[in-house]
Amino acid sequence: GNSVTQMEGPVTLSEEAFLTINCTYTATGYPSLFWYVQYPGEGLQLLLKATKADDKGSNKGFEATYRKETTSFHLEKGSVQVSDSAVYFCALMISGTYKYIFGTGTRLKVLA
């Protein structure tokens, strides 16, 4: 079946540190891949997305590359800020369907 696996958190970093949050997926067909961010007490916001192999999504200094050979979509940021503290969700959508599959989320804490 289709699934998304994320690294467990919390991930705790100092300000200006490099961030990687791992995400791997299992999917039939050709999925689109997404990263969403959730701040405390709020809904999810789209951070970035990629629709085909080797595409790189980027936004607000975050990047992720769609790697079909390793079925991965790892999230990276070169220098995190305290304001990046949130929960990050990796998700996929199978082309031709209406369903999205979400990972369990990874909590990021950035310390000043």
Added chain:
Amino acid sequence: DGGITQSPKYLFRKEGQNVTLSCEQNLNHDAMYWYRQDPGQGLRLIYYSQIVNDFQKGDIAEGYSVSREKKESFPLTVTSAQKNPTAFYLCASKTSGIASGETQYFGPGTRLLVL
């Protein structure tokens, strides 16, 4: 401003009571979704609707019901049959297409607590 609104922000349910969570969108989206979020479990799909007057069960539909009488509205009822309703409920919507990269847009959520 276009967006999705959910109300109330907090909802308290007594045992044996049905409660209804509101979701309204003015994005002109055809598809709408309800998810349940529990700590450490990510988002689980309850129901989704592709068009007005049509909806499908998701992975955890038992104890929940929905209606889709208007394009803008997709209310969720948590019935007394749902024995563990305490969770954060998120409504989402997207355009009607099923092409690659279709983005879901989320509301701010409703937290349901049992008294």
